[in-house]
Amino acid sequence: MTAVSIQDLEIQFGSVKVLQNLNLDIASGEFIVLLGSSGCGKSTLLNSIAGLIDVHGGKIMIGNRDMTHAEPKDRGLGMVFQSYALYPQTTVEGNLTFGLRVAKLPKDEIERRVAKVSDMLQIKPYLKRRPAALSGGQRQRVAIGRALVRDADVYLFDEPLSNLDAKLRAELRVELKTLHEDIGKTMIYVTHDQVEAMTLATRIAVMQNGVIQQLASPEEIYNRPANLFVADFIGSPAMNFLSGTLVPQGERVEFRLKDGHALDVTAYPFASKPAGRTEAILGIRPEHLAIAPREDLLPLDMTVNVIETMGADTVIWGTCGGEKISVRVNSELKLNPARGSTLKLGFSLGSASLFSKADGVRL
Amino acid sequence: MAQRAEKTIARFGVYAFLIIMAAFFLMPLYVMVATSLKTMDEVRGSSIFAIPMRPTLEAWTTAWNAACTGLTCAGVSVGFFNSLKIMIPSTFLSILLGAVTGYALSFWRPKGAGVIFAVLVVAAFIPYQVFIYPLVRVLSQVGLYNSLGGIIMVHVIFGLPVMVLMFRNYYAGLPRDLFSAARVDGGGFWDIFFRLMLPLSPPILIVAVILQSTHIWNDFLFGLVFAGSDNRPMTVLLNNIVNTTQGEKAYNVDMAATILTALVPLVIYLASGRWFVRGIAAGAVKG
Numbered sequence: 001m002t003a004v005s006i007q008d009l010e011i012q013f014g015s016v017k018v019l020q021n022l023n024l025d026i027a028s029g030e031f032i033v034l035l036g037s038s039g040c041g042k043s044t045l046l047n048s049i050a051g052l053i054d055v056h057g058g059k060i061m062i063g064n065r066d067m068t069h070a071e072p073k074d075r076g077l078g079m080v081f082q083s084y085a086l087y088p089q090t091t092v093e094g095n096l097t098f099g100l101r102v103a104k105l106p107k108d109e110i111e112r113r114v115a116k117v118s119d120m121l122q123i124k125p126y127l128k129r130r131p132a133a134l135s136g137g138q139r140q141r142v143a144i145g146r147a148l149v150r151d152a153d154v155y156l157f158d159e160p161l162s163n164l165d166a167k168l169r170a171e172l173r174v175e176l177k178t179l180h181e182d183i184g185k186t187m188i189y190v191t192h193d194q195v196e197a198m199t200l201a202t203r204i205a206v207m208q209n210g211v212i213q214q215l216a217s218p219e220e221i222y223n224r225p226a227n228l229f230v231a232d233f234i235g236s237p238a239m240n241f242l243s244g245t246l247v248p249q250g251e252r253v254e255f256r257l258k259d260g261h262a263l264d265v266t267a268y269p270f271a272s273k274p275a276g277r278t279e280a281i282l283g284i285r286p287e288h289l290a291i292a293p294r295e296d297l298l299p300l301d302m303t304v305n306v307i308e309t310m311g312a313d314t315v316i317w318g319t320c321g322g323e324k325i326s327v328r329v330n331s332e333l334k335l336n337p338a339r340g341s342t343l344k345l346g347f348s349l350g351s352a353s354l355f356s357k358a359d360g361v362r363l
Numbered sequence: 364m365a366q367r368a369e370k371t372i373a374r375f376g377v378y379a380f381l382i383i384m385a386a387f388f389l390m391p392l393y394v395m396v397a398t399s400l401k402t403m404d405e406v407r408g409s410s411i412f413a414i415p416m417r418p419t420l421e422a423w424t425t426a427w428n429a430a431c432t433g434l435t436c437a438g439v440s441v442g443f444f445n446s447l448k449i450m451i452p453s454t455f456l457s458i459l460l461g462a463v464t465g466y467a468l469s470f471w472r473p474k475g476a477g478v479i480f481a482v483l484v485v486a487a488f489i490p491y492q493v494f495i496y497p498l499v500r501v502l503s504q505v506g507l508y509n510s511l512g513g514i515i516m517v518h519v520i521f522g523l524p525v526m527v528l529m530f531r532n533y534y535a536g537l538p539r540d541l542f543s544a545a546r547v548d549g550g551g552f553w554d555i556f557f558r559l560m561l562p563l564s565p566p567i568l569i570v571a572v573i574l575q576s577t578h579i580w581n582d583f584l585f586g587l588v589f590a591g592s593d594n595r596p597m598t599v600l601l602n603n604i605v606n607t608t609q610g611e612k613a614y615n616v617d618m619a620a621t622i623l624t625a626l627v628p629l630v631i632y633l634a635s636g637r638w639f640v641r642g643i644a645a646g647a648v649k650g
Contacts, residue, residue, distance in 0.1 A: 099548035
């Protein structure tokens with residue numbers, strides 16, 4: 001069992017600092033997903049853990065050993081690449097055994113490991129085939145197998161499912177999750193796909209511009225995003241944002257929308273109560289807006305614009321006080337409000353988020 | 364119909380052009396073969412384009428083992444084996460070194476790799492006559508002047524820039540993830556080279572073998588300067604046969620000796636033409 005700890009990591013390409021003072025502690029057996037859009041530094045971070053790029057400052061500890069400048073082969077890792085990176089000149093078996101042959105393992109041990117892994121991943125039927133003769137899904141299975149036979153302590157995944165079609169991606173996602181539960185090894189997984197992140201991770205690190213914006217469980221990230229970026233990045237359709245002003249009045253706190261509409265947000269679990277008038281942004285997920293207004297919900301009015309039917313759900317787009325919002329409702333309700341009509345909505349403070357307008361931080 | 368007729372005429376023109384060009388380039392070869400099969404009497408008595416009336420291989424055997432190359436009269440056969448002794452190790456070593464260097468430059472990127480590569484590229488374009496005198500001095504200092512080892516070393520050194528260039532570009536066209544995967548998989552510098560990169564290299568290896576072997580076989584200057592009298596390559600002996608004659612010039616023997624000398628590169632080209640073109644094209648598109 002191996003924990004990974006990254007301390008004050010700094011990486012630069014030429015004069016561009018890609019990562020700066022980055023800290024990340026990963027417990028043994030965790031499944032950490034590094035999530036972010038392209039160019040956010042997530043792959044750079046993963047490659048530095050693998051030892052494939054040079055580190056300019058800070059430390060990388062793997063299992064309590066300083067591996068900052070160790071050769072990749074000495075770090076005890078297995079890695080899966082987006083492009084599969086299978087050795088094209090040799091068979092599936094040759095791919096699986098490459099590292100073991102280099103390490104000069106005894107023959108029977110190699111056979112035992114290959115048998116075990118090929119059973120686990122169901123790649124036995126094509127052990128003698130070349131990678132070129134395999135489909136994308138089969139190739140990625142082999143690539144995962146190649147990492148697994150190494151019997152490493154930490155596994156790294158660099159967008160392993162991005163090159164697969166949607167159906168295969170969903171299948172392999174479940175297999176990866178099962179695999180993690182079966183072998184219980186530490187896994188670090190890079191992706192830009194929030195569904196993968198939400199389903200696989202024990203904790204997600206949302207990254208932007210080389211900085212980890214929030215490191216928390218998927219539920220926490222989804223329900224209590226630490227800042228506007230995380231709130232906007234996670235969820236589809238994206239969270240609704242309404243800007244306004246927080247006005248403390250004695251014990252009460254009011255949130256005044258741009259159009260003057262005031263909401264009583266006293267019950268909101270503030271990190272610290274606002275001292276004076278504060279510009280703020282109210283965030284509500286589309287599915288947390290209820291169509292039928294109830295007594296215990298805060299009311300909002302929405303002018304309907306477009307209706308999108310997505311199968312199980314229907315998304316209604318419109319405006320509220322001039323700002324674009326969306327509502328996700330169950331298709332069973334068979335709602336079909338006319339364009340331009342007004343829908344009465346309600347939401348509970350428990351599922352809403354308030355962010356400071358100045359720095360985007362959760363209040 | 365009109366269109367088809369037009370096409371036929373165009374095609375006829377193309378073929379006529381190609382046939383004429385081919386004949387033009389084949390003419391010298393025909394003259395050489397024809398002359399080599401004639402006796403000197405016939406050479407004197409007929410046009411150079413005339414078909415040999417009584418073909419004989421006499422000139423060929425003379426060229427192979429009896430023509431005089433200065434003081435000795437043993438034909439080009441000695442040079443043939445000398446050339447083999449020079450060509451085989453030089454080709455092998457220059458390709459191996461070029462491949463390793465190209466691999467290191469494109470994947471390991473040591474500090475200063477860019478500078479090293481730039482220097483190599485520039486070096487590839489410097490006329491090598493410039494280096495001859497300094498090299499003679501250096502080799503004689505270390506006792507390699509006029510030896511087989513010396514001429515092999517010279518060929519390896521001068522072959523290196525082009526070999527490195529070719530292999531670097533070829534390896535630059537391979538996905539970098541392959542290299543990364545092999546590193547995580549436990550491969551060191553040599554493991555990755557011998558177990559992964561070399562098995563992926565046959566297309567470029569074939570091109571390199573063709574380029575180097577024909578180039579080294581055809582070399583005259585280095586062989587003349589560095590090989591020493593015991594290791595003179597075939598080209599140098601051919602020159603001696605053609606240029607040192609007493610009395611009548613034996614054109615038939617000269618032609619036979621020339622064809623014999625040119626035979627090895629000719630066979631290499633003919634046997635590998637398809638690969639040669641493929642390799643050049645692959646090298647040109649990638650990198």
